[in-house]
Amino acid sequence: MxxxxxxxxxxxxxxxxxxxxxxxxxxxxxxxxxxxxxxxxxxxxxxxxxxxxxxxxxxxxxxxxxxxxxxxxxxxxxxxxxxxxxxxxxxxxxxxxxxxxxxxxxxxxxxxxxxxxxxxSNMLTSGNASALMAHGSALQKQVFALNEFNGRWAGTMCLSEPQAGSSLSDIATRATPDGAGAQDDALGPRFRLKGHKMWISSGDHELTENIVHLVLAKIPDAEGRLPPGVKGISLFIVPKHLVDTEGRLTGERNDVALAGLNHKLGWRGTTNTLLNFGEGRYPVRGAAGAIGYLVGAPGQGLQCMFHMMNEARIAIGMAATMLGLAGYYASLDYARERPQGRPTGAGGKDVTRPQVRIIDHADVRRMLLAQKSYGEGALALNLYCARLVDEQHTGQGEAADEARLLLEVLTPIAKSWPSEFCLEANSLAIQIHGGYGYTRDFQVEQYWRDNRLNMIHEGTHGIQAMDLLGRKVRMEGGRGLQLLAARIEAGIAAAAATPGLDAEAAALADALQQALGATDAAWATGEPGEALANAVPYMQALGHVVLAWMWLDVARAALRGDGAQPANAGRLAAARYFFRYELPRIGAWLKVVRERDLTCAEMDESGF
The missing domain is CATH 1.10.540.10 (Acyl-CoA dehydrogenase/oxidase, N-terminal domain)
Known part of the structure; x- marks a missing residue:
């Protein structure tokens, strides 16, 4: 299958x-x-x-x-x-x-x-254009977004800087009004940008006639000081080539210069760049600085950009999932073809018998089932989140609002859980190939290298975990987490009434209560330092609870069809594997969360 x-x-x-x-x-x-x-x-x-x-x-x-x-x-x-x-x-x-x-x-x-x-990796172009459709002016949509959607131009998002990394409050790129005041151009209030942006995927190439950069920058005050924190960040459209109001290239190169390419472990086919804005390499219209057009209101840049980033995070979760599944399919094919070893019977191994395929060994089947449970479970989660996007935009009243809230809680998990566990699936795919898997004769090593990025970009693993425990499960008085719990409890009730799933339903009910209790315990003192010290184990545990819910619901769907049919039997086996081998792991993760264990936080630097 x-x-x-x-x-x-x-x-x-x-x-x-x-x-x-x-x-x-x-x-x-x-x-x-x-x-x-x-x-x-x-x-x-x-x-x-x-x-x-x-x-x-x-x-x-x-x-x-x-x-x-x-x-x-x-x-x-x-x-x-x-x-x-x-x-x-x-x-x-x-x-x-x-x-x-x-x-x-x-x-x-x-x-x-x-x-x-x-x-x-075309997601940035679609996400860039979608952000402009949500927050841009009518002409910005017409000129920039539509030319990205039709494939004529490409798009990027430029957030990180060499000295700031993920700390957006520390970005130093500045945008000053182009003239005495914020001179209104038809394409938006025009500014001059100066600064450096790092890790920009598809930041320069010749695949399209233009590249539309969405750039985060700060507008200095009258004394030239940049506002502190993230509240002073604004968003700007900075095209590689300047255009007119009809979307035609004017023939002028904007002052956006490629400073160099980053040479990566994986995703090597995608250019990853350091871009210099306003360094003077391409002087434009007799003044210093790259020309940029303000999107939305000053100081609202993160709000505009996060529209794009949330879509990107679901896309990253899907990319991680697909790499996990690609490795699974490759190792499954290999296991079915590779002869090695002999079965162990009551009298031990009979070396006179022919070798068996490695898929006949229990431990290889364990590794295949682990990959299947991670990959297909993550695919279910990402499609579920994508379905919530449709509900948010086309549902009515309460259903749309509930979809919004569920997405808030689930997005960090949908991005990060596949990034961690589908990477582990790729490691298992290499293991099934043995020494061959460690060579470039087989693609599983490339799948692992490509997947290793997904725990880093669009918000690192640790940042997503702190967002989940520090903000998402507590927002609106915890209503999002309560809603998620109610959805899971409904799935538990339905599964408990389904013959053959009662044990899994009981296991998930217990796991959910453990996760909810740990959430409360983490914040019992109200001290963020204590609560968030173990945010990653919390995300791993809540992610496992969510994936168990996905598998329980998928198992019900499999049983609604023909449970004996090979594909459905495989789904049921993967669900059993997840409940028996994976879900019990949450106990250790939640223990340190519940106890607000500070072993890591209090480690003296000199001891390292």
Whole structure:
């Protein structure tokens, strides 16, 4: 059973996304149109991406001093993707979109992440354009967002700086009004930006005629001082090439210079850059600084950018998931073909008998089941979150608000849990291959290298954990966590009434209470330093509780069909594995959370 069969089951048998077609926004669609989109993306991924995954890993981007050079296969893949319409798949018809449900867009894009994640990293362009659609002016949407959705231009987001990393309050890029005051250009209030941005994915290339950078910067006060903290951060559109109000290139290069390429462990097919804004390499219109157009109100930059980042975080979770599944499928094929060892019977091994395939060994099956439970469980979680996005935007009243709240709580988990445990799946895929897995003769080592990034970018693992325990489970008086608990309890009740799932239902009920109790205990003293000292173990534990809920619900869907059918029997086995081998791990994680253990926080630096 491959990715397509798993997607079909999760979309149609579990989430029943075909029911969305009853909503006015999606009324023109049917399962047939959904399948056609999946077919198209699966074909493009198979033909334009998968055959070149190793190529883009070995032929890294090169900078010749003027431009970035990428392999021809990257240009062809990007063109095929843009021509498919997937950059604007969920957008309105009147701007050239397909008005697809976001859950279908996420599912269709999964093929590209599985085929070659570093070729298929188009998420920033879609996220950039979506942020502009939410917060930009009418002309900013028309000129910049629509030209990103149609594939003519690409987009980035520029947050981190060399000296600040993830600490956005410490960014030093400054934006000063272009003239005596904030001179109003038709494209928005015009500013001059100076500063440096680091780790910018797709920050420079020749794949499109223009690149639209969304840049976080601070507007200095009358004395030239930058406002402290994050409240003074604003968002600016800084195009690589300047354009007019019709979206035509003016022929002027903006003062955005590529300072260098970062040479990475994985995702080598994607350019990753250090960009200098306003250094004077490309003087523009007789003044210093890169020209940028303010998006939204001054000081509201993070609010605007986080619209993009939340979508990006779900996409990162999906990318991690797909890499985990790619490794799983590769190691499954290998285990079915590789002969090694002999079965152990009552009298020990009989060396006169033929060797068996390694899949016949119990420990190899353990490693395969672990990968399956991580990968397919994470896929269920990410599709569930994507379905919540549709509910938030097209649901009515209370349902839409509940979807918003659930997304707030689940997004850190949807990004970080797959990033950690699907990376572990990739490690197990290497282990199943043995020594061969450690060589470049097989792709599993590349899957691991590519996946290692996902615990870092779009908010590191530790930052996501502190966001979850420090903010998300406490926001609005804890209403989001209460809502999540109620959803899980409803799933427990349904499973308890399903023959064969009563033990799993009881185990999840106990795990949920452990997690809720640890949440309260972590904050019992009200001291953030104590509560957040073990935020990562908390996220691991709550993530396991959420994944157990996903698997319990998926198991119910499998039993609604033919439970003896091989694919459904496999799902039930993966669910049992997760409950018996994985869910019990939360005890150790929650113990240090509950006790507010300060072993790590209080370690004296000299002892290291």
């Amino acid at each position: 491959g990715l397509r069969a798993t997607l079909d089951f999760l979309l149609y048998d579990w989430l029943e996304v075909q029911a969305l077609n009853a909503r006015p926004r999606f009324a023109d669609h049917s399962r047939e149109t959904f399948d056609a989109v999946l077919d198209t993306c699966e074909r493009i991924a198979r033909e334009k991406y998968a055959p070149f995954n190793r190529t883009v890993d070995t032929e890294e981007p090169r900078f010749d001093g003027e431009k970035v050079i990428l392999p021809a296969c990257t240009h062809a893949a990007r063109l095929a993707y843009a021509e498919s319409g997937m950059l604007g798949a969920a957008q309105d018809y009147d701007i050239g979109g397909m008005q697809l449900p976001y859950v279908l867009e996420a599912a269709a894009n999964s093929f590209f992440a599985a085929a070659s994640v570093s070729i298929g």
